[in-house]
Amino acid sequence: MKESILFLASSLFAVLPICAERINLWIDTDIGSDIDDALAISFAISRPEFNVVGISVVDEPNEKRLMILQWLLKQLGRDDIPLYRGWGKPILWGGGEGRGDASITYPREFEGEYKGGVHDNAPQGILQAIKKYDGNLVLLTIGAMTNAAIAYLSDPQTFKRLKKYVAMAGCFNKPFVEYNVSRDPYAAEVLLESGIKPIFVGLDVTMRCPLHREGQKKIKAKYPFLGELVDEFLQRAGWAGGTPILHDPLACAIILDESLVKKEERNLVVELEGGHTRGMMCGGIGEPNAFVCVDVDADRFVSLFVESLSK
Numbered sequence: 001m002k003e004s005i006l007f008l009a010s011s012l013f014a015v016l017p018i019c020a021e022r023i024n025l026w027i028d029t030d031i032g033s034d035i036d037d038a039l040a041i042s043f044a045i046s047r048p049e050f051n052v053v054g055i056s057v058v059d060e061p062n063e064k065r066l067m068i069l070q071w072l073l074k075q076l077g078r079d080d081i082p083l084y085r086g087w088g089k090p091i092l093w094g095g096g097e098g099r100g101d102a103s104i105t106y107p108r109e110f111e112g113e114y115k116g117g118v119h120d121n122a123p124q125g126i127l128q129a130i131k132k133y134d135g136n137l138v139l140l141t142i143g144a145m146t147n148a149a150i151a152y153l154s155d156p157q158t159f160k161r162l163k164k165y166v167a168m169a170g171c172f173n174k175p176f177v178e179y180n181v182s183r184d185p186y187a188a189e190v191l192l193e194s195g196i197k198p199i200f201v202g203l204d205v206t207m208r209c210p211l212h213r214e215g216q217k218k219i220k221a222k223y224p225f226l227g228e229l230v231d232e233f234l235q236r237a238g239w240a241g242g243t244p245i246l247h248d249p250l251a252c253a254i255i256l257d258e259s260l261v262k263k264e265e266r267n268l269v270v271e272l273e274g275g276h277t278r279g280m281m282c283g284g285i286g287e288p289n290a291f292v293c294v295d296v297d298a299d300r301f302v303s304l305f306v307e308s309l310s311k
Ligand SMILES: [Ca+2]
Pocket: 029, 030, 031, 034, 036, 037, 142, 143, 248
């Protein structure tokens, strides 16, 4: 009897991590340009710890991005997740946005009805989700920060109830204008002034996380459509046989396990005027207003990523 009780207790402990409270996650993406958005979303869906409650798109062309998103989620068997149209333009047009390439590099068609529904107004969707989950929501942005900034400006009190805000954005170890900030520098500045203290996963750490060929093969064996998407992206980018960088997946993974990175609190400002430096986040004077990732256990992260999408 004693043995059976002990066995039962140990069995319960064994399943506890699965039963632990799941992380309510909202993803805001510019899927369709680099391949890493599709990989980040697939990773999030593969992890039982995440409850993905909504996904929104940002940046033009919004409808094409939504089309790819519907296609991807259908392939992943998660076309129940509600989707939202977002903002296609920056909150304040400065004329210098678009330094990077916002073209669609892996177009996909989706036909039929999307079960989760496609809704308007991503910022309102984010705010409603914060209320619905009583603040127990993590927001992950892996594109321009426009939707997040508009959500904050629309209802600062509700936005501040977010449990955590993580953004793949910035470059902090050298003077460089990172793409997601460059697409909407004012949005980044708004969020820095919001008091929410974003956690920035920037190029300093993400560039150290390429998806090696062996990992690509393992993922393709489990999810052929994802492997083909990676191959197609690399081909179009002229990097056939190369290794995509796991920028957005790392930002997603640190929500699961913050020990994958080392963070520092910093005061940051965004250059809003410079001819060549517009959109650069750099050190400011004053109290810390953000967290910056300065180091990463790249091997552990890439292993976690590959394992999640191949087993
Ligand atoms: Ca992205």
